[in-house]
Amino acid sequence: MELSYWELKNWFSNVDFTIVGSGIVGLHTALRLRERFPKSKILILEKGALPQGASTKNAGFACFGSLSEIIDDLATHSEEEVIQLVQKRWNGLQLLRKGLGDSVIDFKPFGGYELFLQQDEFLYQDCLQKMPFINDLLRPFFKADVFAKQVDRFGFGNIHENVVFNPFEAQIDTGNMMQALLKKAIENDILILNRITVTGFSDNGSHVSISLQDFAFNTDKLLFATNGFAGQLTQNAVKPARAQVLITKPIPDLDIKGTFHFDRGYYYFRNIGDRILFGGGRNLDFEGETTSQFGNTEIIQNRLEELLKAVVLPNTPFEVEHRWSGIMGIGASKRSIVEALSNNVFCGVRLGGMGVAIGSLVGQELADLL
Template sequence: MNFSYWELKNWFTDIDYTIVGSGIVGLNCALALRENFPESKILILEKGILPQGASTKNAGFACFGSISEIIDDLKSHSEEEVTQIISKRWNGLQLLRKNLGDETIDFKPYGGYELFLTEDESTYNECLQKLPFINELLKPLFRNDVFAKEVDRFAFHGIKEYLVFNPFEAQIDTGKMMNALLQKAIANNILILNKVEVTSYLEKKGSVEVVLGDFSFSTKKVLFAINGFAGKLTNNEVKPSRAQVLITEPIPNLEIKGTFHLDKGYYYFRNIENRILLGGGRNLAFEEETTTQLGQTELIQNRLEELLKEVILPNTDYKIAHRWSGIMGLGSAKKPIVEQLSDHVYCGVRLGGMGVAIGSLIGQELADLVK
């Protein structure tokens, strides 16, 4: 890398904290570090033009788990673990709203819905049967019932009679959220460099050497906030998981408003003004979708189009405007990993597809590890 004296002096000298990843976690971590250490020099490194993983690519769901997801989690986690995870997601959403403001992130409290395909008899029956139990489990946190049965009023096709409604769920504008965080970081004298990939690091006595290909520099601390890309650099139990998405052209008189879940959260859709965004389908090819490569596959895109045509918009003309994908960080447990890896290295990863909900909180917790 052909850096000048000025570039080396201003961007790569006397750095206190280097954060790898400029997504929700990385930016919130940087802002919390600025508050804790007002005079410090903070540098964020991002390998993409924009945050590369999921922070600018997610569907903008301000959610904490559909009823079928929660029931599924209870099969591998204790009741206490599940309620703690949901509490963290809920508190993270409140922190996001407090930090940026509802108007800034275009927060719309339309509520969330789970629908069940006609053939999904067992999940449907289990959710309706356990609905009172789940409400009781969550009552100490929400002080009210979270889930309720509602008859479908959206004219979906091929689904069971009842939807499960959650009034505490909302939607946001992901782009506006990230733009506000980036502006806030810059206003707080936080340096952000894009198209810079950390290839390795070497811990030394009192510092860390950060390697960027054929160039390296020294920093006092390194904090990894790279979620789905974390496995290689942090040796943590984090698996990348690609999520594929499509969005329609504007649809006149679209009456669908809210956030919607289908098939234990493996599919999700929402309105963005008068468009429909639909994503998911990694359950069709778990192995193939365990990847850090962005892109789409015919198998999943065909299934998304099938759901759009046959279930969501059965009697509506529409056109697909755009397709994309993002990379989530998943693992065998739902609890995020926020830990000190060594004397001067830390990480906040494995957000489990809930970055909007818990990203702000994980960023704060990551910064608070630094003494």
């Protein structure tokens, strides 16, 4: 592509910071850089028409881990690491709320619930048995019990009578959040270019050369905020993980309010007004869902509908209106990767499905590496 003098001058010359990815992490990185370097030229490159990955596609859960997820994490992480993970997620949520405002992101503190299917007897008993220990672990930070046993009051089907309630969970409007972040970036003189794919880069010591599909340009610093797509360019220990979701048409007199998990967090649902958003099922086909390709599969979508009918809305007719997918970034560790790849190249990736919770914090940490 042949660029004009004006295009070169305004967008691709004297660039101080180039960020790849305009999602939650990328936008918070840019805003933090603007705070630290008020006169700098900041450019964000985004390969999609809208932020790719999961930033505009996630379910809008303001959560930091269900009881069973935290118990599972203790099998692969130390107690101190698990506490730090929860603290980071909670602090990230507070940072997001402070930066944008609860009314803007439609923050609703309905609380969160974990359900246990009737066939998951061992998981149910294990969680109830370990709940006091997990509460003791988290109490110094939250100054209260995080998890409590409650009788299911929503009329769910094929589950144990008791659910685990978490009063600290909430839900947000993902679309409102991302629109507000994009607006804030533009107001802070941050340039955002969409439909731009980075094909390569080279740190030349004094600057970084960035290759795009049709041309190349130089930047002083390059920062990757590409999460599930990070492995394609940065060679980081990040695997893409597709998450499939559906949403119903409006349901008259829907009484379900809150965020809900079951089957160790592999399934999750919430109300959006009088609709139900339901997602998950990646555990049905780990190999197939370890992909950076968007799309839906029959095995998972059929299972979502089965569970929606049998568990979530057992006595309520519903129609599915829309389906979509998002791409998360996961790895062997739940800790995000925020590090320098060379003198002038940095990354903030592997959010482990907790982008809403930690995206703002990872963005700040990435900007503060410089």
